Amino acid sequence: MTDVPTTTKADWTSDQEVRWCPGCGDYSILTAVQMLMPELNVRREDTVFVSGIGCAARFPYYMNTYGMHGIHGRAPALATGLAMARPELHVWVVGGDGDMLSIGGNHLLHALRRNVNLNILLFNNQIYGLTKGQYSPTSEIGKVTKSTPAGSIDEPFNPVSVAIGAEASFVARTHDMDRQHMMDMFRRAHDFPGASFVEVFQNCNVFNDGAFGAITKKDKRASMLIPLEHGQPIRFGENDEKGVVINPQGSAEVVNVADVGESALLVHDETRQDPSLAFALSRLSAGPFEPTPIGVYRAVERSEYAGEASKQLALAQEQSGPGDLEALLHSRPTWEVS
Amino acid sequence: MTDTVPRTVGTRELNRLVVRFAGDSGDGMQLTGDRFTSASALFGNDLATLPEFPAEIRAPQGTLAGVSAFQVQVSDHNITTPGDAPSVLVAMNPAALRKELAHLEMGGTVIVNQDAFVERNLVKAGYDSDPLEDGSLDNYTLFKVPMTTITKEVCKDLGVKPRDAERSKNFFALGLLSWLYSRPAQPTLDWISAKFKRQQLIADANTAAFKAGMAFGDTAELFDFTYEVKPAALAPGTYTNVNGNTALSWGLVAASQQAKVPLFLGSYPITPASDILHELSQRKNFGVRTLQAEDEIAAVCAALGASFGGHLGITTTSGPGIALKGETIGLAVSLELPLLVINIQRGGPSTGLPTKTESADLMQAMYGRHGESPVPIVAAYSPSQCFFAAIEAARIALKYRTPVILLSDGYLANGSEPWLLPDVSTLPDLTVEFATGPNHTQDDGTEVFWPYLRDPETKARPWAVPGTPGLTHRIGGIEKEDGTGNINYEADNHGYMVKLREERVAHIANDIPPTMLDGDTDDADLLVLGWGSTWGAITSAVMRARAEGRKVAHAHVTHLNPLPRDLGDIVRRFPKVLVPEMNLGQFCRIIRAEFLVDAQSVCKVEGIPFTAAELHSHINGVLDD
Numbered sequence: 016m017t018d019v020p021t022t023t024k025a026d027w028t029s030d031q032e033v034r035w036c037p038g039c040g041d042y043s044i045l046t047a048v049q050m051l052m053p054e055l056n057v058r059r060e061d062t063v064f065v066s067g068i069g070c071a072a073r074f075p076y077y078m079n080t081y082g083m084h085g086i087h088g089r090a091p092a093l094a095t096g097l098a099m100a101r102p103e104l105h106v107w108v109v110g111g112d113g114d115m116l117s118i119g120g121n122h123l124l125h126a127l128r129r130n131v132n133l134n135i136l137l138f139n140n141q142i143y144g145l146t147k148g149q150y151s152p153t154s155e156i157g158k159v160t161k162s163t164p165a166g167s168i169d170e171p172f173n174p175v176s177v178a179i180g181a182e183a184s185f186v187a188r189t190h191d192m193d194r195q196h197m198m199d200m201f202r203r204a205h206d207f208p209g210a211s212f213v214e215v216f217q218n219c220n221v222f223n224d225g226a227f228g229a230i231t232k233k234d235k236r237a238s239m240l241i242p243l244e245h246g247q248p249i250r251f252g253e254n255d256e257k258g259v260v261i262n263p264q265g266s267a268e269v270v271n272v273a274d275v276g277e278s279a280l281l282v283h284d285e286t287r288q289d290p291s292l293a294f295a296l297s298r299l300s301a302g303p304f305e306p307t308p309i310g311v312y313r314a315v316e317r318s319e320y321a322g323e324a325s326k327q328l329a330l331a332q333e334q335s336g337p338g339d340l341e342a343l344l345h346s347r348p349t350w351e352v353s
Numbered sequence: 354m355t356d357t358v359p360r361t362v363g364t365r366e367l368n369r370l371v372v373r374f375a376g377d378s379g380d381g382m383q384l385t386g387d388r389f390t391s392a393s394a395l396f397g398n399d400l401a402t403l404p405e406f407p408a409e410i411r412a413p414q415g416t417l418a419g420v421s422a423f424q425v426q427v428s429d430h431n432i433t434t435p436g437d438a439p440s441v442l443v444a445m446n447p448a449a450l451r452k453e454l455a456h457l458e459m460g461g462t463v464i465v466n467q468d469a470f471v472e473r474n475l476v477k478a479g480y481d482s483d484p485l486e487d488g489s490l491d492n493y494t495l496f497k498v499p500m501t502t503i504t505k506e507v508c509k510d511l512g513v514k515p516r517d518a519e520r521s522k523n524f525f526a527l528g529l530l531s532w533l534y535s536r537p538a539q540p541t542l543d544w545i546s547a548k549f550k551r552q553q554l555i556a557d558a559n560t561a562a563f564k565a566g567m568a569f570g571d572t573a574e575l576f577d578f579t580y581e582v583k584p585a586a587l588a589p590g591t592y593t594n595v596n597g598n599t600a601l602s603w604g605l606v607a608a609s610q611q612a613k614v615p616l617f618l619g620s621y622p623i624t625p626a627s628d629i630l631h632e633l634s635q636r637k638n639f640g641v642r643t644l645q646a647e648d649e650i651a652a653v654c655a656a657l658g659a660s661f662g663g664h665l666g667i668t669t670t671s672g673p674g675i676a677l678k679g680e681t682i683g684l685a686v687s688l689e690l691p692l693l694v695i696n697i698q699r700g701g702p703s704t705g706l707p708t709k710t711e712s713a714d715l716m717q718a719m720y721g722r723h724g725e726s727p728v729p730i731v732a733a734y735s736p737s738q739c740f741f742a743a744i745e746a747a748r749i750a751l752k753y754r755t756p757v758i759l760l761s762d763g764y765l766a767n768g769s770e771p772w773l774l775p776d777v778s779t780l781p782d783l784t785v786e787f788a789t790g791p792n793h794t795q796d797d798g799t800e801v802f803w804p805y806l807r808d809p810e811t812k813a814r815p816w817a818v819p820g821t822p823g824l825t826h827r828i829g830g831i832e833k834e835d836g837t838g839n840i841n842y843e844a845d846n847h848g849y850m851v852k853l854r855e856e857r858v859a860h861i862a863n864d865i866p867p868t869m870l871d872g873d874t875d876d877a878d879l880l881v882l883g884w885g886s887t888w889g890a891i892t893s894a895v896m897r898a899r900a901e902g903r904k905v906a907h908a909h910v911t912h913l914n915p916l917p918r919d920l921g922d923i924v925r926r927f928p929k930v931l932v933p934e935m936n937l938g939q940f941c942r943i944i945r946a947e948f949l950v951d952a953q954s955v956c957k958v959e960g961i962p963f964t965a966a967e968l969h970s971h972i973n974g975v976l977d978d
Contacts, residue, residue: 029827031839060822065658076827076840081819083661084829085654086684092651096658096666097819099642100617104662104819122654125647324642331637338639340610340777343603348540349593349774350395352584 019056027052027059029079035070040191040217044138045077047197048107054198055105055205062105065094067119069111070145071138071217088119091126094133095320102321105205108135112153113143116172120152127183129320130209136201137174137214138191142223155302160222175297175312178212179290185209186293186312190216190240192231196309203311209319216303227303241269243296243310248280251306259299259308267295269306285314362571363578369428370534370582371436374526375453376445376466378412378419381523385443386423388527388544392536394594394771397584398427401736401889402596403435404767405961408624408707415477420452427534429583433735433889435768437964443526445469445500447478454493462494464529466522468501496575500525500566504558507565513558521555521562528566535581538567588773595772597736597765598625598697602632604743605693606639609665611744612751612783617659618643619652620669624707625763626697629669649677653694657681660690661828663787663818665747667693672701672714675721675758683722684830685756686854689805689814692756693746694728697766700960709960710763712885713936718758719914719943725851727858729753730913732760734888737772739765742911744780751785753861754813760913762935764886764962788815788824793836802826804838812857862915868923869909872899877906879976880927882952884910884940886962887933893965898972905972913940916947924950931955931975933968 027049035041052062062080066072068087075082085093090108098106108126115123115137126133142160143149149162153174157166178186185207189200197215204211216227230239241251241259249259250272258272258280272280287293293313300307372389376382383404393400403424412419426436438458444450446469457463470485484490485497500522508518524545531538541563549556570576595603609616618641620630634643642659646652649670656666668678675696685692698714700706714721718730729749733742739761746759791800792815804826805814817824826838832850834841841847872895883891888909895907908923910916924930924944930952932941938954945952955971957963 031827058822059825061820063819076829078827079825081825082827082829083658083688084827084831086680086830089650089654089681092646092654093658093661095644095646095651096617096619096655096660097662098658099644099655100615100659100662100664101819121647122651125651324644328637328640328642332640335638338606338610338636338641340603340607340639343606343636343639344774344777345591345593347593347595348391348395349591350397351591352397352587352773353589 019058022053022059024049024053027079029077031076033077034073036221038220039070040140040219041071041074041138043191043194044136044197044215044217045074047194048078048201050194051198051201055202057105061103062107063097064107064109065090065097066109067114068145069114071109071111072114074109088114088117089122090114091119091122091133091135095126095129095131098131098133099321099324102132102325106133108133110137111144112137112139112141112151112174116152116174116177124177124181127178127181127210127212130184130317131320132209132322134201134204134211135213136204137212138217139174139214140217140219140223141171141226142219144219144222148222173297174214176294179294179297179313183210183212183313184317185211185314187212188214188216188309188312190227190231190309191218192233193236200311203314207314208316230303230307239306241299241306241308243283243285243308243312245283245285245311248277248282249308250280257306259296261292261295265291265295267299269299285311288315362576364535365578365580367580367582368430369426369432369436370441370580371424371426371439372441372443372530372534373422373424373439373453373456374443375420375422375449376523377414377448378407378409378421379414380421380445381520382421382423382445385523385527386425388541389530389536390425390769391544391594392531392540393425393427393582394592395540396537398582399430399432399585399587399771400425400427400594400769401432401435402769403764403962406708415446415448415474417448417452417478420449422449422453427582429585431585431587433892434962434965437966443530445523445526447474447480447484450484451478451480457493459492460494462496463490464496464498464526466500466526467497468499498529498569498575503565503569504562507561508558511554511557511561513554517555518558521558524559524562525566525569528563529570530566531563532567532570533576533579535579538563587771590773592771592773594769595737596767596769597733597739597761598628598767599632600737600772601695601733601739601743601761602629604740605633605667605747606636606641607740607777607780608744608747608783609639609641611780612665612747612785614663614665614751614785615640615642616667617656617664618667618669619646619655619659620644621646621649621652621674623649623671623674625699625766626669626671626674626695628766629695629697649674650681653678653681653692657685657688657690657692660692661688661819663816665691665693665751667695669695669697671697671699672717673704675714675717679722682728682756683724683726686722686726686728687830688828689754690816691750691754693750693759694756695759695761698760698762700958706960708763710886710962711935711958711960712760712762712887713939713958714760715913715936715939718760725855727855728914729755729757729858729861730760731757732885732911732913733765734885734909734911736765736768736770740772744783745911748781748783749861751783752813753811753857754816755858760885762886785816787821788817789821791823803836804828805833806836812860859915862918865912865915865917867919868917869911870906870923871895872906873904874906876904877927878904879929879931879972880906880908880924881968881972882908882910882924882930882932882944884913885935887935890963890965890968891933894968894972897965897969903972903976910940921948924948924952929953929975931971933957933963933971935962
């Protein structure tokens, strides 16, 4: 891959005017992706962004790569076909919480389960933006919106829990206020051979402003974001005074390190086959008002779908030779009429 | 039986024979019919089949709901239908007799498994008295054969469990019919040993039962004659017996080969289309990729994603699946990418009649999307012709960069006929040119790629696949500007693009074959105008009417959108136009709307195809009106 030309952010930026609302968190995510791309040592023409419908789904138009803006919820399915047809491509899927967890929830589950080599970025703003402010499948109970004047009564999804439950191999979480952390997570997603799922906490400053402010504001991060680092005890707080343990009931729990001692803390292992600890971590926070883990929850390599499909094709050709149409038509009993 | 002295039985020649095998879902009637068909095909008869089976895998045993039937017509001449009324009914139990007797021609032959006619089964079938004894079959020629008893007897010493032995009774029936109608035994014996090579006991039981059936016919002194249907004088060449789904699958493989574009199938299992997924999933050495998707929508989306990646994206389904795929087909209309959407139609609405045939999805194919969303439509008209229909649909999709809907139906899908195998060197060249470089020079002299800059002849946009340097571009379902493909919401632009997409599809009429027209093409008093699987029944009915001196022509339409350019002249040329359809007159409505002719509709929506006799009677009715 040494012959990949050097590029800059400008090379990855399309000539289309960006049409998100001023102040939207999507801008910072776009910048993070455009800044990361030159560092990935990939060609623009080998990179494809696929999306569904929603504010986030406009993303492909702004990337100077191949791109497809599809229909609502179906981006993981469109991308699965593309990735199977062309396993050598780098395929990114971008969508919001409505797109990927509501109308397209089924496709997200199956793309993760199959482990298709896709980098799936879910911009979670806990609201419907493009349809102007209805509650979403990640909105908190009691959310008052145009469609829920008395407050929503729906239990929200926790996207990381959903992904882990769907057999995802790579699951991470980041937020739109920390470009470097986003770039690190997106890079890890790109490097991972299989379906990579990254939830991005994203602020919708028009319909759900400040939804994540309690944990992502600069002065809150140290006490409210729990960085997950592979091989390290899980600690956070202004002075690293807090930590995470697994309690006797098997749940993750925030503790004072002074109370339990450092050796009692959970040492994060993103490569652990069994997903139950990663799942426990995903349940640590009931919403963006409690200390919430960010980083890579899980990165466990297993067979990648498109590659396995290609292997079956190669094996069939090895065993039966390349397809012969004449032979196929004569493959069942035949008879001659003269 | 073995001690019975062989006797001499005379042989009578038949021009044609229609046999209907009927039994419980678990009795193996489809298999029995299929083997009888295969042996007849290898013998050189022309034939056509009509499998009919319940939607339930195992409906309650012995009930009318559980009856599975297989009808086959074999002949010494060219035929196009599985026959109007069977002359022979094989009934493996009382329910099969009760349900199927009405199909049998008066005076026909009934061969029953006498062992199944016990009190319990008679009650289940709703008989008050035993029809074998009460005289209700006096108008038929009845043969009572203790098939279960004899089958168990001959399997006794093979070491087969009694239950497995009993399950071989369908091979006894097959053996008896093979003897009675002089079918060659060897193809069946070969098939048994190949099929059950890993289950030797079952192979032995089936072989023993089959041979016992043949021996029974020869020795039981029930039958005075055997019958023979000589090979048909078909066009010279190599034949195979093929059903519509297999022919269609092979057509897709052929299209991929002829286009040198890999085939990608996204599909979700649905009756009666699943066999295409099964067949294509075995064609990996042709570079065929298949995805059994999580749902119908994912199936078509994956196919469209693969098309974006430079493959021939295909999805196969039936009507309910098309309903779910509508939005994605609309996306493909907007993206202007090749996509093949195959609908093996079945009875609707909703779940309807999953295993029964109907052709009532024409309007869905024409208009089943929001907005002005034109899609070319190709319809197959016989089981073997599904091969060519698939190639033609793929040709249009690839050449014109458009989704194409290919219509088949349950009757074509499962029905089989002899197929004169084509010389593969005569198949059309579908080679595709992918975009390789910039196609537009900007005012400042920069060379750029415009994804919606069109070929002046085909009006198709370039197919620029990811991975090609210099051609990075974005496409989407939002309205776009022609040429650049940039998002454009302007009113004038939308009007222009809507008309452009309509014209793009209409324009394909310049590149499709003329309407198939047969019969009294110059001076007919009536034109019978059909599409799809009614072809066989219309062909036979028109032949019968013409044999009576009637002046009738038959036009059959394979391209339903756009319609062939000559169709307007054809429908206006004849005093009367009759349109038989397996729906409530959908194509007839299109013909009336397009051409302002007083076409009359004749409809059948009963889950079974028209018989030639029915259409013959309609033809005479219209002519005498």
